[in-house]
Amino acid sequence: MVPCGDPHVxxxxxPFGSHAAALFTVARALAAAAPSATFSFLSTARSIASLPTAQxxxxxxxxxxxDGLLEGGEAPPTNIEEKIKMFMGAAPENLRVGVExxxxxxxxxxxxxxVSDAFLWVAAEVAAKAGVPWIPVWTAAAMALYAHLHTDLLRREIGVGQEGMSIKINIDIFIYIGLNWIGSIW
Structure with missing residues (x-):
């Protein structure tokens, strides 16, 4: 049942790659447009720590x-696919606890x-158990479009082909155009 009153989204x-940053951009836009609504943003501690904190x-x-990793046990895997597998295996319970x-x-x-990244299909179950709509968002498309809109600036600042990236990586340019999550993946 969808509740009345101020929404709680x-x-x-x-929590991998740029997914959290892209969804956080959506969250900020929604929160600014609906100041009486409550927005609860759930991800891993590491993912949340990588988000921009300005304003x-x-x-x-x-x-x-x-994150699905064992507490105090063996060292976490270095393989990203294994980390994703562990996160997704624990996600149903961890997300339920997080929503509570x-x-x-x-x-x-x-x-x-x-609202979730479409990669988190278990979010559909979380929404169904709460009796509320699930809105999957394909976050990668928005950031790809944003990067394409700034292609000339990126080419000028970073370079192209063999000259690209090996000359310089100016993280400030990514922050300037709103792609500050890029710094967290290098």
Whole structure:
């Protein structure tokens, strides 16, 4: 059942690559457009720590969910595919616990919809159990379009072909055009 009153939108971010940063961009835009709504952004602690912190919005709250790695056990895998597999294996329970924490952290505001990166298909189950809509977002397309809109600037600052990237990598240019998540993947 979708609740009445001010919405409580839960955003579940896939914590690898640029996915969380792209969904956070969506969250910031939504939060600015709907200041009376509550937005709970869930991802791993590492993913949340990589997000830009400039100009925080009061109606966005962050909740760290488990990454699927063993606590205090053996060293985490270095292989990204293994990390993703571990995260996805633990995601149903970790996201359920994260959503519960978001409800408590928002003073009991009932979830009105779940927005997630389309990679997190388990978010559909989270939404179904809450009886609310699931809105999957294909985040990669938005950032690819954004990069294409700034192609000339990127080519001028970074270079092209063999001259590209080996000459210089000026992270400030990525921050300038809103692609500051790129610095977190190098």
């Amino acid at each position: 839960v955003l579940l971010a896939f 925080p919005l009061a109606n966005i709250r962050f909740y760290a969910v488990g 924490a978001a409800v408590v952290g928002s003073g009991g505001a009932v979830v009105s919809c779940v």
